Amino acid sequence: MKALxxxxxxFAGLLxxxxxxxxxxxxxxxxxxxxxxxxxxxxxxxxxxxxxxxPLSPIGIALHKEGQFWQIGEAASAELETLAxxxxxxxxxxxxxVMMSSSADxxxxxxxxxxLMLTTESLEDYKLSLITMMVNTNDGFTxxxxxxxxxxxxxxxxxxRTHAYDAGTxxxxxxxxxxxxxxxxxEGFNSAxxxxxxxxxxxxxxxxxxxxxxxxxxxxxxxDNPLMMVTITRMK
Amino acid sequence: xxxxxxxxxxxxxxxxxxxxxxxDVEVKITNLTQGIYFTPLLVAAHSSDAHLYQIGSKASExxxxxAEGGDISGLADVLSGINASAAANPAEGLLAPTASTMxxxxxxxxxxxxxxxxxxxxxxxxxxxxxxxxxPTEAGTxxxYLNAYDAGTxxxxxxxVDGSGAPGSLGIPxxxxxxxxxxxxGVTNEETNMMVHIHRGNLGxxxxxxxKSDLHNTVHRWLNPVAxxxxxxx
Numbered sequence: 001m002k003a004l005x006x007x008x009x010x011f012a013g014l015l016x017x018x019x020x021x022x023x024x025x026x027x028x029x030x031x032x033x034x035x036x037x038x039x040x041x042x043x044x045x046x047x048x049x050x051x052x053x054x055p056l057s058p059i060g061i062a063l064h065k066e067g068q069f070w071q072i073g074e075a076a077s078a079e080l081e082t083l084a085x086x087x088x089x090x091x092x093x094x095x096x097x098v099m100m101s102s103s104a105d106x107x108x109x110x111x112x113x114x115x116l117m118l119t120t121e122s123l124e125d126y127k128l129s130l131i132t133m134m135v136n137t138n139d140g141f142t143x144x145x146x147x148x149x150x151x152x153x154x155x156x157x158x159x160x161r162t163h164a165y166d167a168g169t170x171x172x173x174x175x176x177x178x179x180x181x182x183x184x185x186x187e188g189f190n191s192a193x194x195x196x197x198x199x200x201x202x203x204x205x206x207x208x209x210x211x212x213x214x215x216x217x218x219x220x221x222x223x224d225n226p227l228m229m230v231t232i233t234r235m236k
Numbered sequence: 237x238x239x240x241x242x243x244x245x246x247x248x249x250x251x252x253x254x255x256x257x258x259x260d261v262e263v264k265i266t267n268l269t270q271g272i273y274f275t276p277l278l279v280a281a282h283s284s285d286a287h288l289y290q291i292g293s294k295a296s297e298x299x300x301x302x303a304e305g306g307d308i309s310g311l312a313d314v315l316s317g318i319n320a321s322a323a324a325n326p327a328e329g330l331l332a333p334t335a336s337t338m339x340x341x342x343x344x345x346x347x348x349x350x351x352x353x354x355x356x357x358x359x360x361x362x363x364x365x366x367x368x369x370x371x372p373t374e375a376g377t378x379x380x381y382l383n384a385y386d387a388g389t390x391x392x393x394x395x396x397v398d399g400s401g402a403p404g405s406l407g408i409p410x411x412x413x414x415x416x417x418x419x420x421x422g423v424t425n426e427e428t429n430m431m432v433h434i435h436r437g438n439l440g441x442x443x444x445x446x447x448k449s450d451l452h453n454t455v456h457r458w459l460n461p462v463a464x465x466x467x468x469x470x
Contacts, residue, residue: 072266072334073266073335166270168270198334200268200269201269201458203454203458203459206453211439
């Protein structure tokens with residue numbers, strides 16, 4: 001029965017390479033082959049900040065074949081901690097696995113949108129990641145984590161909404177002096193790590209109007225999922 | 237003529253039915269939250285007309301026992317009564333924040349939908365849930381994000397009281413991971429929405445002693461989704 005299923009037309013392309021193998025899982029994970037590119041491929045990434053009052057640090061986008069900028073339940077890399085606590089994406093975009101990258105020059109204000117471009121000769125095996133910090137948080141970030149773009153044809157676009165994550169590297173005290181965004185103007189990156197030290201989804205900010213009297217944040221800084229809308233379009 | 241046609245259709249149905257035959261279904265569940273624990277999970281492939289819970293409907297007694305005290309035995313009995321393929325407590329205890337567990341169930345022509353439930357701690361009657369998700373017949377890997385629900389059976393007073401897990405006993409039975417505050421006055425004594433609904437979230441407060449809640453507002457809140465499910469149909 002498994003063989004019958006795999007012989008469905010949708011997998012016909014894979015059968016050439018994989019029929020006869022009884023390891024169906026591996027076969028299914030194999031990306032569809034991408035025809036070799038004759039000329040330059042251009043991707044346009046449009047990001048919209050959906051929050052009420054969380055400016056997003058300059059957005060970084062990257063094309064890579066391996067790796068992930070973050071994994072739920074794993075400790076943040078030093079590069080991710082730097083982004084999530086201080087908004088500096090240069091460490092992540094400078095990772096060895098990153099083949100092509102681009103960064104915005106300015107933060108993305110609530111309600112605003114931005115476009116970034118990437119050019120490459122091939123999309124084969126490529127994944128796209130996008131990363132940015134909610135700057136009025138202790139260590140909150142959002143983005144896309146290794147989205148497969150290898151099958152994107154010319155003119156195609158995909159839209160996604162992003163979730164809020166917590167790097168787990170700094171306690172969410174919301175205290176004066178700990179938040180780098182305009183709500184506080186406090187400290188960004190600090191190499192000390194909180195006990196949790198695992199990436200999780202963000203629980204949201206509390207604020208001084210919702211029961212955390214020592215918070216520098218107020219109701220205007222609260223957010224809920226999703227945080228951004230991101231559209232990736234293959235222009236050519 | 238008619239007979240031939242229907243025989244032909246039957247033959248085709250049988251072949252096409254290949255995709256609806258029994259399949260092993262691997263279910264990976266990740267707790268996405270930063271500070272909330274899941275009590276023993278119940279994962280089941282079952283008939284599409286069955287539901288462990290339904291949004292906008294009253295919770296069953298078995299669901300109430302699960303949501304208020306983490307007791308999945310009643311729901312497990314219901315599932316075995318309808319010949320579901322169920323996996324009880326795959327994490328062998330609590331599923332900690334950001335941790336994952338794996339469960340195996342078998343889908344079939346009758347057991348064609350997937351449900352998942354587990355109580356969330358510390359909450360009064362909050363649970364993470366998936367209600368009768370149609371299991372794809374096409375082999376492959378699928379991702380689902382789950383929300384937090386309120387069973388609507390207990391007031392969310394947010395007071396941690398030992399031994400309060402039984403239905404009818406007001407309070408949160410435990411606060412794993414972080415010691416709760418004490419001597420809270422209680423957030424509320426009323427449950428205004430008595431149907432299963434999206435959980436409004438914990439309020440918590442910033443006082444270790446006193447205040448309204450025994451929960452901590454920087455630790456025990458969450459935003460949806462609270463779990464990610466990766467389903468692999470073999």
